[in-house]
Amino acid sequence: MENEVISKNFIETEIDKDLAEGVYDTVHTRFPPEPNGYLHIGHAKSILLNYGLAKKYGGKFNMRFDDTNPTKEKTEFVDAIKKDIQWLGADWEDRLFFASDYFRQMYEAAVTLIKKGKAYVCDLTAAQIREYRGTLTEPGKNSPYRDRSVEENLELFENMKNGVYKDGEKVLRAKIDMASPNMNMRDPVIYRVAHMSHHNTGDAWCIYPMYDFAHPIEDAIEGITHSICTLEFEDHRPLYDWVVRELAYPNPPRQIEFAKLYLTNVVTGKRYIKKLVEDGIVDGWDDPRLVSISALRRRGFTPESIQMFVELCGVSKSQSSVDYAMLEYCIREDLKMKRSRMMAVLDPIKLVIDNYPEDKTEYLDAANNLENEALGSRKIPFGRELYIEREDFMENPPKKYFRLFPGNEVRLMHAYFVKCESFVKDDSGKVTEVHCTYDPETKAGSGFAGRKVKGTIHWVPAAQAIDAEVRLYENLIDEEKGVYNEDGSMNINPDSLKIAHAKLEPGLKGAKAYESFQFVRNGFFCVDAKDSKEDALVFNRIVSLKSSFKLK
Numbered sequence: 001m002e003n004e005v006i007s008k009n010f011i012e013t014e015i016d017k018d019l020a021e022g023v024y025d026t027v028h029t030r031f032p033p034e035p036n037g038y039l040h041i042g043h044a045k046s047i048l049l050n051y052g053l054a055k056k057y058g059g060k061f062n063m064r065f066d067d068t069n070p071t072k073e074k075t076e077f078v079d080a081i082k083k084d085i086q087w088l089g090a091d092w093e094d095r096l097f098f099a100s101d102y103f104r105q106m107y108e109a110a111v112t113l114i115k116k117g118k119a120y121v122c123d124l125t126a127a128q129i130r131e132y133r134g135t136l137t138e139p140g141k142n143s144p145y146r147d148r149s150v151e152e153n154l155e156l157f158e159n160m161k162n163g164v165y166k167d168g169e170k171v172l173r174a175k176i177d178m179a180s181p182n183m184n185m186r187d188p189v190i191y192r193v194a195h196m197s198h199h200n201t202g203d204a205w206c207i208y209p210m211y212d213f214a215h216p217i218e219d220a221i222e223g224i225t226h227s228i229c230t231l232e233f234e235d236h237r238p239l240y241d242w243v244v245r246e247l248a249y250p251n252p253p254r255q256i257e258f259a260k261l262y263l264t265n266v267v268t269g270k271r272y273i274k275k276l277v278e279d280g281i282v283d284g285w286d287d288p289r290l291v292s293i294s295a296l297r298r299r300g301f302t303p304e305s306i307q308m309f310v311e312l313c314g315v316s317k318s319q320s321s322v323d324y325a326m327l328e329y330c331i332r333e334d335l336k337m338k339r340s341r342m343m344a345v346l347d348p349i350k351l352v353i354d355n356y357p358e359d360k361t362e363y364l365d366a367a368n369n370l371e372n373e374a375l376g377s378r379k380i381p382f383g384r385e386l387y388i389e390r391e392d393f394m395e396n397p398p399k400k401y402f403r404l405f406p407g408n409e410v411r412l413m414h415a416y417f418v419k420c421e422s423f424v425k426d427d428s429g430k431v432t433e434v435h436c437t438y439d440p441e442t443k444a445g446s447g448f449a450g451r452k453v454k455g456t457i458h459w460v461p462a463a464q465a466i467d468a469e470v471r472l473y474e475n476l477i478d479e480e481k482g483v484y485n486e487d488g489s490m491n492i493n494p495d496s497l498k499i500a501h502a503k504l505e506p507g508l509k510g511a512k513a514y515e516s517f518q519f520v521r522n523g524f525f526c527v528d529a530k531d532s533k534e535d536a537l538v539f540n541r542i543v544s545l546k547s548s549f550k551l552k
């Protein structure tokens with residue numbers, strides 16, 4: 001592990017080389033999301049990688065919306081993305097850009113290519129272009145429009161811009177090589193006609209640049225040095241290099257690819273998350289069962305836990321998938337020392353202490369976190385009637401059950417030893433009350449009168465308990481079946497959300513949105529930012545306390 005932390009990732013090695021050879025004298029990165037959905041954990045990796053590199057090398061990090069496609073993009077997404085990136089801690093300072101702000105420069109770049117004889121207007125239909133393109137094993141054929149004169153191309157391209165043609169009637173293509181073994185180099189389309197309103201530029205344009213043409217220009221305009229993207233763009237790199245070379249940008253940027261982050265049995269693709277939202281399977285993009293950044297935040301993950309996760313994942317050139325348990329490990333590690341350990345009973349039954357005075361209330365001391373004194377302590381009221389977890393009592397216990405059963409004694413956390421004397425059942429046979437006696441000599445902090453018991457259980461005072469809805473989550477996906485079916489549908493786990501009606505100790509009163517706590521024995525919980533109200537608290541379980549994950 002230590003070696004991995006010290007050793008550099010392959011992108012850093014490349015950057016070191018570039019700096020040593022004088023290719024660049026600084027490092028300038030960017031994060032370029034398309035505002036067509038919310039960001040997810042995979043994007044977090046890209047954001048923290050790009051931002052982290054800029055910081056490490058004393059360089060700069062830009063935020064840029066890659067909004068060159070007017071069909072799917074929305075201002076709602078722009079706002080959500082900005083919020084998510086800020087929350088993650090990546091700071092673009094005063095460098096927030098929109099690719100659409102460069103439409104004029106992109107148009108001029110296209111004109112430059114036409115003048116150089118490196119681009120032409122083509123009248124083939126989309127289907128014909130595909131047909132002429134050839135296959136992986138066969139070269140393509142030249143378009144009959146490939147040899148139009150510069151003058152004709154300039155005029156037709158201007159007509160395209162002026163709205164003379166219908167969508168799809170004409171496109172502008174780079175003139176590269178129809179026989180290239182790389183399909184992306186076979187005269188790719190670089191501009192198309194689309195009579196559509198754009199979220200930023202409105203109706204100013206009816207032609208829009210294609211991603212492969214626009215992206216290198218955006219990078220070059222902003223002075224990006226290292227344009228880091230994911231592996232699916234590896235085959236597009238020759239085109240990226242062609243664009244910056246033909247347009248003769250000084251200090252052209254360089255593209256470096258790394259493998260996308262995938263989580264096993266978890267939906268990460270924006271397209272699929274969108275489908276879950278649209279089909280109403282989840283309650284919006286921030287449903288705590290999703291791994292969009294807003295969902296992770298709502299569930300109670302912290303920026304620190306996501307940073308740690310991304311670091312543990314590392315950066316690689318080969319595709320792999322990480323266990324969700326690793327993300328859980330990170331949030332447990334982050335919260336363990338930082339959060340108070342409170343008592344909450346998720347499935348309550350009454351416990352009555354028959355020998356405790358009916359009108360008495362004591363206030364017992366409880367450390368907020370035994371491993372972190374700085375979190376201080378609180379007082380918890382204690383009285384004759386309490387709530388305990390239903391599973392902490394059994395009428396006929398199996399061997400090695402050390403909690404309450406008739407005749408057995410346990411310790412109530414922060415309080416006294418109690419011994420089970422009897423219990424009450426309703427007509428259906430369900431236990432409704434457990435009756436105990438307590439031993440006043442065993443008060444916590446007193447040395448328990450020199451006695452020991454095997455089990456310790458938590459409790460909440462009945463008179464002062466607060467009611468809360470607690471949401472317990474399982475994987476949204478049925479892990480036995482895997483995420484996707486061949487037809488693109490997903491295998492949904494019908495039990496991914498369970499609701500518990502819990503009783504909380506009164507110290508949790510007034511808990512605010514996004515505040516999180518450990519509930520002893522039950523996990524880490526966070527106040528739901530959407531549904532929780534001051535007098536009707538709602539908590540999400542972030543993660544349980546038990547872990548199957550081991551850090552190697």
Ligand code: ATP
Nearest residue numbers: 032033034042043045046229230260261269270271
């Ligand atoms: P999705 O596949 O979820 O739709 P995308 O790649 O279409 O994502 P963009 O908004 O185009 O989303 O991506 C912005 C940046 O985030 C890109 O540089 C992209 O490579 C990176 N990115 C997207 N998904 C991941 C991932 N799973 N792991 C790492 N980086 C990612």
Ligand code: MG
Nearest residue numbers: 033034036270
């Ligand atoms: Mg995309």
